[in-house]
Amino acid sequence: MRMDGLQRFSFDEPTRIIYGEGSLSELKNELARLGSKSVVLVCDEGIAKAGLADKAKAVVSDLPGVTVNVYDKIIVNPLDTTMDEAFDYAVSVDADTIVGIGGGSALDSAKGIALLMTNGGKMRDYLMDGKVVSKVIAPFIAIPTTAGTGSEVTRTVVATDHLTHFKDGFKYGDTMFARVAILDPLLMSGLPAPVLAACAMDALTHAIESYTSWKGNPFTDSINIGAIRMIGENLRTAFSQPANIDAKGKLLLASCMTGVAFDQAGLGLAHCMGHPMGGLFNVAHGVACGMCLPVVMDFNAVAVPEKFARIAVELGENLEGLTKMEAAHCAARAVRQLLRDLDLPMTLGDVGIDAQEIGRLAHDAMGFPGMRGANPRAVDQKGIEQLFAQLVTRVED
Numbered sequence: 001m002r003m004d005g006l007q008r009f010s011f012d013e014p015t016r017i018i019y020g021e022g023s024l025s026e027l028k029n030e031l032a033r034l035g036s037k038s039v040v041l042v043c044d045e046g047i048a049k050a051g052l053a054d055k056a057k058a059v060v061s062d063l064p065g066v067t068v069n070v071y072d073k074i075i076v077n078p079l080d081t082t083m084d085e086a087f088d089y090a091v092s093v094d095a096d097t098i099v100g101i102g103g104g105s106a107l108d109s110a111k112g113i114a115l116l117m118t119n120g121g122k123m124r125d126y127l128m129d130g131k132v133v134s135k136v137i138a139p140f141i142a143i144p145t146t147a148g149t150g151s152e153v154t155r156t157v158v159a160t161d162h163l164t165h166f167k168d169g170f171k172y173g174d175t176m177f178a179r180v181a182i183l184d185p186l187l188m189s190g191l192p193a194p195v196l197a198a199c200a201m202d203a204l205t206h207a208i209e210s211y212t213s214w215k216g217n218p219f220t221d222s223i224n225i226g227a228i229r230m231i232g233e234n235l236r237t238a239f240s241q242p243a244n245i246d247a248k249g250k251l252l253l254a255s256c257m258t259g260v261a262f263d264q265a266g267l268g269l270a271h272c273m274g275h276p277m278g279g280l281f282n283v284a285h286g287v288a289c290g291m292c293l294p295v296v297m298d299f300n301a302v303a304v305p306e307k308f309a310r311i312a313v314e315l316g317e318n319l320e321g322l323t324k325m326e327a328a329h330c331a332a333r334a335v336r337q338l339l340r341d342l343d344l345p346m347t348l349g350d351v352g353i354d355a356q357e358i359g360r361l362a363h364d365a366m367g368f369p370g371m372r373g374a375n376p377r378a379v380d381q382k383g384i385e386q387l388f389a390q391l392v393t394r395v396e397d
Helices: 023-034 045-049 052-059 080-092 104-119 193-212 218-240 245-265 269-281 285-300 305-314 324-341 355-365 369-374 381-389
Strands: 016-019 038-044 067-074 097-102 140-144 156-160 167-171 180-183
Touching: 016 023, 016 245, 023 052, 023 097, 023 140, 023 180, 038 045, 038 052, 038 080, 038 104, 045 052, 045 067, 045 097, 052 067, 052 097, 067 080, 067 104, 080 104, 080 156, 097 104, 104 140, 104 156, 140 245, 156 269, 167 269, 180 245, 193 218, 193 245, 193 269, 193 285, 193 305, 193 324, 218 245, 218 305, 218 324, 269 285, 269 355, 269 369, 269 381, 285 305, 285 324, 285 381, 305 324, 355 381
Parallel strands: 016 180, 038 067, 038 097, 097 140, 140 180
Antiparallel strands: 156 167
């Protein structure tokens, strides 16, 4: 591994991205282009009750020869069995196309259904470096209603093993991409502020971790810096002004941008730590990653101080007169202040996790060699335990 120059890399993004207020209307054209006949619209109960599933159905109501069925039983932090049950429903209606609408849980589940439609088996077969996804997944269109996951443009599915409660994300080559991602800021109109904040912290974690990953390249670095800046400039506004669609739209776009980037450059320790918090204790993914992010940033700062100083600048910090390392640590300080401003949890106790669980959390965090390997600073299980220990008490800068 070379740290003193550019690595060899490739860059690809086969998903067609459509952005803009009212762009949900393009769903009709995209289904027609795919030749879809039987569509399953995958979402959670909240999306269905908010009327967003009906809104998507209405867009294609006059598309001749197309049947749309809604499956709204997706849960937060979906289990492998959640996806299996949804797949069984898709089979029962002879589906040929899957449309996911919602946050990361809905989009990952929809992608998982599309995977099973062409590759067969059960979702648990694919977890933990299991069965290879050798066939391109069935046609899948992703419509995010939160700004955080980036799943609409990644080749990754995340699911929690219902037996071990290990939350795993897996990806394969070019077989798992959505055909189309439709980014319509109007679909975020009714998003509760706490949900918006947590999801946006996931997007910020994606951008910071893949920007500081040793696997980054000039393409991903440029995308991530743009995303970090966009989130820093718009998150507080979107949180405090629910009717500000422009700010919400920029968060949606930033989330998609860094999705493209981290799919290429990888993630790091904050995600290693966040996954077991979700798998073992059902902490929302964005909340878990956001809580871990500043601790990991301070740990990683010594490895790539120039990059962390750049992050601090993009998040609005004044670095005048500071040493290189002081400037680098300002990035974590900026993130901690953002967590406070958004009223997000900052300690394990805030999310109901006892400090005695740190050993268990660190053990499961070690189960992601790909993300640990992309992190700019090496760490062992004892080191991860020490990072979790920093989440026992609140840090005041």
